[in-house]
Amino acid sequence: MSKSVRSTPHRRIAAWCAALAVAFSPVVGLTGAVAAPAHERTASAADFTAQVRSIEHATGRVELTGTGPTGGSVAIAVDGADTVWTEVRDGVWSAGLRVGPGPRVLHVTSQVTGETVDLPVEVLGLLPPTWVPTIDPFTRTITLEGSGVSRPARYVVTDDGEPVADVVAEAGAPWRAVLRDRAPGRHDIVVERVFDGTVNGIGRDSYELSGAAEVGTASASRETRRTTLAGRAPVGTTLRFADASGPVLGADGEPVVATTSTDTTWRAELPFPETVRFHRITVTTFDDGTPIGTTDALVTVPIAITGSVEELPDGSVRLSGTGEPGGVVALETASGTPVDGAGGRPITAAIGRGWELVVPRATLPGDVVVARQRVQGVEQGALRLVLPRLPVRPAPEHGHGPGAGPGVSTGNHRAAPQVTAGRITAVPSGRLAYTGEDPSVPLGVAGVLLAAGLGGLAGARALGRRGAHRG
Numbered sequence: 001m002s003k004s005v006r007s008t009p010h011r012r013i014a015a016w017c018a019a020l021a022v023a024f025s026p027v028v029g030l031t032g033a034v035a036a037p038a039h040e041r042t043a044s045a046a047d048f049t050a051q052v053r054s055i056e057h058a059t060g061r062v063e064l065t066g067t068g069p070t071g072g073s074v075a076i077a078v079d080g081a082d083t084v085w086t087e088v089r090d091g092v093w094s095a096g097l098r099v100g101p102g103p104r105v106l107h108v109t110s111q112v113t114g115e116t117v118d119l120p121v122e123v124l125g126l127l128p129p130t131w132v133p134t135i136d137p138f139t140r141t142i143t144l145e146g147s148g149v150s151r152p153a154r155y156v157v158t159d160d161g162e163p164v165a166d167v168v169a170e171a172g173a174p175w176r177a178v179l180r181d182r183a184p185g186r187h188d189i190v191v192e193r194v195f196d197g198t199v200n201g202i203g204r205d206s207y208e209l210s211g212a213a214e215v216g217t218a219s220a221s222r223e224t225r226r227t228t229l230a231g232r233a234p235v236g237t238t239l240r241f242a243d244a245s246g247p248v249l250g251a252d253g254e255p256v257v258a259t260t261s262t263d264t265t266w267r268a269e270l271p272f273p274e275t276v277r278f279h280r281i282t283v284t285t286f287d288d289g290t291p292i293g294t295t296d297a298l299v300t301v302p303i304a305i306t307g308s309v310e311e312l313p314d315g316s317v318r319l320s321g322t323g324e325p326g327g328v329v330a331l332e333t334a335s336g337t338p339v340d341g342a343g344g345r346p347i348t349a350a351i352g353r354g355w356e357l358v359v360p361r362a363t364l365p366g367d368v369v370v371a372r373q374r375v376q377g378v379e380q381g382a383l384r385l386v387l388p389r390l391p392v393r394p395a396p397e398h399g400h401g402p403g404a405g406p407g408v409s410t411g412n413h414r415a416a417p418q419v420t421a422g423r424i425t426a427v428p429s430g431r432l433a434y435t436g437e438d439p440s441v442p443l444g445v446a447g448v449l450l451a452a453g454l455g456g457l458a459g460a461r462a463l464g465r466r467g468a469h470r471g
Contacts, residue, residue: 046091050074050108050117053094054197057124060101063197064108064119065094072112078104088112099123129155129193129203137210138232138264142179142187148172153195159187184211184234184292211292213239213266213283218297220272220279222373222381227299230267233260233285237292241270242282277301302380305329305373307355311388317364319371319385320356327351327375333365334384361390 050066068074068088076084076095086095088110099106099121106119131146144157148169157165157177169175179189186208193201213233220227233239239258241248247255248270258268273279279299285292307321323329331339331347338346341363349355351373364387372382 048110048113048115048117050119052106052119052121052197055121055123055200056198057126057196057200060098060123061096062099062106062121062123063094063096064106065092066108066117067092068110069112072110075109075111077107077109101125124150124200126201128201129191131191131203133189133205133207135207135209137184137212138214138234140180140182140209140234142182142189142207142209144177144179144189144191145174146176146191147174149193149195149200151195153193153200156192156194158190158192161188161190182209184209184287211237211285211287212295213237213285213293215283215295215297218281218299219378220299220301221378222272222302222304223379225272227270227272227279227281228267229258229270229281229283229297229299230265232264233266234287234292235260235262235264236287238286239266239268240284240286241268242284243273243280248281273299273301277303302327302373302375305371305381305383307371307383307385309385309387311361312358315361316358317361317387318356318358319369320354321371321383322354323351323373324375324380325351325353327373327380329355329357330372330374331357331359331364332370332372332382334368334370336370339364339369361388366390 046067046069048066048068050064053063053065055062064076066074068091070088070091072088074086074088074093074095076086076097078097078099080100081097084095084097086093097106101123103120103122106121107116108119109116126149129146131144134141134143134145136143142159146155148171150171152171153169153175155165155167155169155175155177156163157167157179159179159182164179165177167175167177177191179187186206188206189204191203192199193203211234214231215229216232217228217230229241237260239260241256241258250256250271256268256270258266260266270281277300279301281297281299283295283297285294302324303322305321305323307319310318310320312318319331321329327350329349329351333339341347341359347357347359347363349357367387369385369387370382371385373380
C-alpha cells in the first residue's frame with residue numbers, strides 16, 4: 001500500500017553504538033542472558049519496519065503496524081496532528097491515528113534505533129457504494145450493477161444477512177453481482193466495499209420479489225370454444241385458476257393446472273364461458289404448494305354473430321344481423337370459399353351496432369351462404385343462412401347481361417322496409433318465370449278474339465256471295 005524510507009547511516013551507527021553499550025553492561029547482560037526467552041532475544045535484534053495496515057477513508061483513520069526491538073517505543077508524526085506513541089511488544093508494534101483528507105506523509109521513528117520510515121498515504125472522500133438494480137421475479141434473480149473507485153476493490157453482498165456474492169473490480173472498473181434463486185418476498189440487500197485493508201463504504205437497499213404470474217395473453221374464441229391464457233411466472237411454480245363460480249374445472253372435472261417452463265413461460269386452455277360478456281379469472285401462483293401471488297385476468301367474450309335473410313322486390317337479398325362491435329363479417333360458400341363482389345374483392349361488412357349486406361341474388365351461391373365473423377383478424381364464429389331460390393332461367397355470367405353488375409351495397413336499402421323480415425316465398429311452378437302472371441287469362445282472351453275474327457270472316461264471305469248472285 002505504501003513505500004517505506006529508512007533513516008540515514010549516521011542514525012544507524014548511533015543506534016548500533018547504543019546497543020553495544022547495553023550489551024557490555026555487566027548487569028543488563030547477565031540478566032538478559034539468564035531471564036530473557038529465546039523469542040524475545042530474537043525480537044530485540046529485529047530490524048525496525050513500518051507499513052500501513054488499513055485506511056478507513058470515511059473517518060480518516062489510518063492503522064499502522066511494524067517490527068522493532070522489544071521494549072522500545074515508536075513515534076508517529078504527521079503534519080497537522082499530534083505525535084502518537086506506541087510500544088514494541090514481542091518484537092511487533094501497532095498504532096492508529098486520524099489523518100485529514102488528501103495526500104499525507106507519516107513519519108514513523110524507532111526511539112531505540114533512531115530509524116525513521118516515511119509512509120505516504122492518501123485519504124479519499126468517498127460516498128457509499130451505489131448501484132442500479134434489475135429485479136426479475138420470473139427467473140428469481142436480483143442483479144446489481146455499480147461503478148468502481150480509483151482503487152481495486154471487492155464488493156461483498158449479503159441478502160438478509162446471508163453472504164450471496166463476492167466480486168472484485170479493478171481500479172475504476174464497474175462491478176456487477178447477480179443474486180440467483182431468490183425466494184419471493186422482501187430482500188434486504190447490503191453491499192460492503194472493501195479496499196485498503198478494510199470496509200470503505202456500505203450501501204443498503206430493499207426489494208420485493210413478487211410471486212404473482214404475468215398474464216400477457218387473455219382471449220376467448222367462439223371458433224375453438226376455448227379461453228386461452230398465457231404469460232410468465234417464477235420458474236418451478238404451478239398455476240391454478242378460479243372465477244366467480246369457483247375453481248375452473250377441465251373436461252375431466254379436475255381443476256385446471258398449468259406448470260411454468262424453464263424459460264418462465266406458461267399457457268392454459270380453459271372452458272369457454274357461455275353466459276358472460278366479461279370473464280374475470282384469478283390466476284394463483286403456487287411454490288411447493290404454498291400460494292405466493294395472484295393476478296386477475298379480464299377476458300372479453302366476443303358477442304355471437306346472428307343474422308337473417310330478406311328477399312327484396314328488386315331481386316336482391318338483404319343479409320343482416322348483430323355481432324362483436326369492431327369486428328368484420330365476410331361471406332363464404334359452404335365449402336369456405338370467399339364470395340367475391342365487384343372487382344373480385346370479398347364481400348364484407350363492418351360490425352357497429354349491427355351489420356348489413358344487400359347483394360344481387362345471382363352473386364350468391366345456390367342454397368346456403370356462410371357469414372363468418374372476425375375480430376382483429378381472429379375468427380369468432382360463423383352462421384349458415386338459407387337463401388331464396390335462384391330464378392329458373394340460367395343466370396347470366398357474372399358482370400354481363402341485363403340486371404348483372406356489381407349491385408352490392410351495405411347499410412339501409414331503399415326497398416328493405418317494405419319487406420317482411422325473414423320470409424322467403426317459393427314460387428309455384430305454374431307461374432311465369434319472370435312476370436309471375438297466370439297464363440289462363442291471356443289465353444282465354446286470345447280465344448275469344450280468335451273466335452270473333454273467324455265469325456266476322458265467315459259473314460263477310462256470305463255477303464260477298466249474296467251480292468254476286470243478285471248481279
